[in-house]
Amino acid sequence: MDAVEMKGITKRFPGIVANDGVNLKVKQGEIHALLGENGAGKSTLMNILFGLYQPDEGKILIKGKETEITGPTVAGELGIGMVHQHFMLVDPFTVTENIILGSEPTTNGMINKRRAEKEVQAISDRYGLKVDPRAKIRDISVGMQQRVEILKTLYRGAEILIFDEPTAVLAPQEIDELIVIMENLVKEGKTIIFITHKLKEIMRICDVVTIIRQGKFIGRVEVADTDENRLASMMVGRDVSFTVDKKPAKPKDKILSIRDIRVQDSRGVDAVRGLNMEIKAGEIVGLAGVDGNGQSELIEAITGLKKVQSGEVILNGKKITNLKPKTITHSGVGHIPEDRHRRGLVLDFSIGENMVLQTFDQKPFAKGWSLQYPAIHSYAKRLIEEFDVRTPDIHTPARALSGGNQQKGIIAREVDRDPDFLIAAQPTRGLDVGAIEGIHRRLIEQRDKGKAILLMSLELEEIWQLSDHIAVIYEGKIAGWVDPASTTEEEIGLLMAGYRAGTEVTS
Amino acid sequence: MIESLTDILATTVLYMTPLLLAAMGGLFSERSGVVNIGLEGLMTIGAFTAVVTTLETHNPWLGLVTAMLAGMLFSIPHAIASITFKADQVVSGVALNFLALGVAVYLVKSLYKGSGQTPDVQDVLQAMPIPGLENIPVIGPALFRAFPTTYLALIIVFIGYVVLYRTPFGMRLRAVGEHPQAAETMGVNVYRMRYTGVLISGALAGLGGASLSIAIGSQFSESTIAGQGFIALATLIFGKWHPFGVLGASTFFGFAVALALKGQLIGLTTYVPSEALNMLPYILTILALAGFVGRAEAPAAIGKTYETGGR
Numbered sequence: 014m015d016a017v018e019m020k021g022i023t024k025r026f027p028g029i030v031a032n033d034g035v036n037l038k039v040k041q042g043e044i045h046a047l048l049g050e051n052g053a054g055k056s057t058l059m060n061i062l063f064g065l066y067q068p069d070e071g072k073i074l075i076k077g078k079e080t081e082i083t084g085p086t087v088a089g090e091l092g093i094g095m096v097h098q099h100f101m102l103v104d105p106f107t108v109t110e111n112i113i114l115g116s117e118p119t120t121n122g123m124i125n126k127r128r129a130e131k132e133v134q135a136i137s138d139r140y141g142l143k144v145d146p147r148a149k150i151r152d153i154s155v156g157m158q159q160r161v162e163i164l165k166t167l168y169r170g171a172e173i174l175i176f177d178e179p180t181a182v183l184a185p186q187e188i189d190e191l192i193v194i195m196e197n198l199v200k201e202g203k204t205i206i207f208i209t210h211k212l213k214e215i216m217r218i219c220d221v222v223t224i225i226r227q228g229k230f231i232g233r234v235e236v237a238d239t240d241e242n243r244l245a246s247m248m249v250g251r252d253v254s255f256t257v258d259k260k261p262a263k264p265k266d267k268i269l270s271i272r273d274i275r276v277q278d279s280r281g282v283d284a285v286r287g288l289n290m291e292i293k294a295g296e297i298v299g300l301a302g303v304d305g306n307g308q309s310e311l312i313e314a315i316t317g318l319k320k321v322q323s324g325e326v327i328l329n330g331k332k333i334t335n336l337k338p339k340t341i342t343h344s345g346v347g348h349i350p351e352d353r354h355r356r357g358l359v360l361d362f363s364i365g366e367n368m369v370l371q372t373f374d375q376k377p378f379a380k381g382w383s384l385q386y387p388a389i390h391s392y393a394k395r396l397i398e399e400f401d402v403r404t405p406d407i408h409t410p411a412r413a414l415s416g417g418n419q420q421k422g423i424i425a426r427e428v429d430r431d432p433d434f435l436i437a438a439q440p441t442r443g444l445d446v447g448a449i450e451g452i453h454r455r456l457i458e459q460r461d462k463g464k465a466i467l468l469m470s471l472e473l474e475e476i477w478q479l480s481d482h483i484a485v486i487y488e489g490k491i492a493g494w495v496d497p498a499s500t501t502e503e504e505i506g507l508l509m510a511g512y513r514a515g516t517e518v519t520s
Numbered sequence: 521m522i523e524s525l526t527d528i529l530a531t532t533v534l535y536m537t538p539l540l541l542a543a544m545g546g547l548f549s550e551r552s553g554v555v556n557i558g559l560e561g562l563m564t565i566g567a568f569t570a571v572v573t574t575l576e577t578h579n580p581w582l583g584l585v586t587a588m589l590a591g592m593l594f595s596i597p598h599a600i601a602s603i604t605f606k607a608d609q610v611v612s613g614v615a616l617n618f619l620a621l622g623v624a625v626y627l628v629k630s631l632y633k634g635s636g637q638t639p640d641v642q643d644v645l646q647a648m649p650i651p652g653l654e655n656i657p658v659i660g661p662a663l664f665r666a667f668p669t670t671y672l673a674l675i676i677v678f679i680g681y682v683v684l685y686r687t688p689f690g691m692r693l694r695a696v697g698e699h700p701q702a703a704e705t706m707g708v709n710v711y712r713m714r715y716t717g718v719l720i721s722g723a724l725a726g727l728g729g730a731s732l733s734i735a736i737g738s739q740f741s742e743s744t745i746a747g748q749g750f751i752a753l754a755t756l757i758f759g760k761w762h763p764f765g766v767l768g769a770s771t772f773f774g775f776a777v778a779l780a781l782k783g784q785l786i787g788l789t790t791y792v793p794s795e796a797l798n799m800l801p802y803i804l805t806i807l808a809l810a811g812f813v814g815r816a817e818a819p820a821a822i823g824k825t826y827e828t829g830g831r
Contacts, residue, residue, distance in 0.1 A: 101702035115706030
């Protein structure tokens with residue numbers, strides 16, 4: 014029997030058609046993947062199923078019966094529960110309070126906390142969720158918070174669970190735990206809709222995939238009959254390569270040298286402790302390391318966002334240590350920041366305005382005190398076309414763009430200023446395969462144009478594919494330099510964990 | 521000396537009462553996520569209504585009831601503006617303050633032949649000694665010969681605590697003030713909860729105003745409230761948006777007022793000029809509002825408008 018059937022769903026928002034005649038058919042007891050790039054309309058479709066949006070056209074059948082889902086409460090009554098990507102949890106409340114909110118068990122008008130806690134514990138045990146009913150949300154890990162979200166739906170008797178990109182926020186072993194939980198749920202007869210753009214996860218746990226692209230229904234395939242490459246091309250609409258084509262690097266003059274710098278983190282503790290590094294024109298240096306070993310502080314120090322306590326940063330033979338960020342930017346540093354929402358864009362400015370964040374006060378964008386909008390607009394238009402930033406127009410707020418397009422915008426701005434040295438910090442974080450491929454190609458292109466590039470990433474695979482040299486950072490120092498062509502993943506792993514090259518590994 | 525202490529203590533309790541009532545009102549509003557700068561205005565309306573009702577009916581208890589109703593009525597524009605129309609909550613609250621004062625002063629002038637204040641109320645609330653307890657030395661006369669409004673305020677603190685922390689209504693109200701999206705996905709009606717919070721704040725602030733005009737005082741003029749609503753707001757913040765915290769904070773501010781009024785009894789004025797003592801409650805208010813205390817405890821969604829299904 015079909016647990017859910019959505020037929021010809023169309024939803025329009027001002028300026029875009031988010032869903033255009035989408036079909037979704039999910040059988041009872043299966044894990045069904047909903048695959049699509051960021052901005053393809055997955056979340057819109059699921060918000061319709063969950064009653065947060067009303068479709069403009071189309072029909073919804075739950076267990077074969079046509080229904081109108083006018084709100085989350087109605088969805089709940091139909092047995093539909095959503096595990097939100099951005100957790101819907103009240104931080105100062107306990108686990109139990111979050112779960113019972115809206116349908117509290119009472120005795121004489123008072124909340125019966127003891128009974129609620131028992132019930133929560135019972136459900137948690139049944140599905141192996143390992144949640145402490147009395148813990149406060151703000152004190153528990155992200156993984157446990159997610160399990161609370163799952164519990165919320167189960168407590169309300171959900172039979173159909175929607176997981177909205179559940180693995181995006183999890184560490185690798187937490188993902189393994191989640192997969193076990195999902196398998197337990199299905200064993201107990203639940204149906205799962207799994208929204209994702211990660212192909213590996215689909216291949217690992219899903220039974221059937223529905224693919225949507227730019228709001229349109231593309232296809233429905235059994236996982237057993239397909240593979241990652243075929244799924245990727247259906248999702249993106251063209252063939253995607255998972256390997257990066259590049260010629261050998263032709264390094265030239267030394268562009269950047271860092272000499273023995275020390276930088277403190279925001280708590281005043283040394284995060285970078287006497288680090289040395291050189292980068293030449295025409296090469297990509299990959300900075301590998303476990304998160305929190307001083308990568309972010311190093312980059313913020315180079316770009317002037319953090320104070321260098323001692324040591325020197327030299328660009329093209331000139332000291333740029335502790336200059337103002339603006340001066341450093343204009344002396345030839347491009348920066349694709351780690352957090353594109355906080356540091357990369359002014360989200361409420363238009364994408365056009367975001368294109369001139371560093372150059373707005375220079376000719377031709379400004380004459381004296383006044384901004385020259387015609388010049389800004391024509392410049393932004395050119396960048397957006399050249400770098401294929403998909404946006405309704407240049408006046409759209411940056412906030413409204415998908416992550417991949419926001420990142421393309423930032424890269425356009427940074428690259429077009431033609432800096433000698435480009436920093437790319439986690440340039441593909443949270444992006445889908447199509448967008449990642451494009452960004453990788455841009456970085457190689459810049460290298461071949463003779464830029465010096467520092468690539469920071471927590472994805473070892475990405476560092477591996479792009480870098481000409483890999484510097485492994487550990488506790489604020491370079492633990493070792495390796496050549497990606499002649500090193501194994503294990504060797505880098507050991508350096509990342511703090512074992513120096515040549516020292517013996519003891520357990 | 522003992523007598524002076526008792527006097528200061530009694531004054532503390534006296535001035536604690538209106539602050540406590542209004543701050544408890546603010547608590548309900550702000551816990552639901554709506555800032556209520558308008559407490560001052562709501563107290564003004566409550567104080568005015570209580571006086572007029574008591575003058576007309578000679579029944580101060582009826583005065584308390586109408587003050588609550590008037591406060592509730594006057595909080596409706598704030599609720600509509602800031603919840604339904606998503607206006608800036610601070611601006612809407614400030615507007616409410618001006619409106620309330622303007623309306624009250626205008627009505628006083630038109631009702632009482634152009635006078636700037638109402639006639640004196642003869643039938644004000646009388647202190648209500650509690651037999652037995654009132655005879656405890658020092659604290660007896662200070663705590664147990666208080667006005668009925670004081671006892672009422674203390675009862676409201678306890679009821680407020682139970683409602684907010686033990687009932688489904690209270691839990692939903694707090695959830696709406698912390699994370700309205702989460703509450704809505706759980707089937708809680710965010711708008712209705714916020715309206716309820718603001719209306720309760722109107723009723724309690726109105727009652728607080730009445731305690732100033734027909735218990736502590738006996739008439740209404742432009743200067744009856746004189747900033748007490750803002751001090752109540754500071755009390756709320758200083759009390760970390762918690763009923764018992766608010767009780768402690770209002771006692772503290774009440775004590776500051778008592779020192780200003782009765783400082784010379786214990787010889788404080790020989791060390792500190794009385795003008796400086798008079799400033800004390802207001803300086804403490806500025807410190808509290810400037811965020812020296814308790815900011816981190818504020819409801820997370822306070823001051824943020826909410827739109828159903830917002831993207």
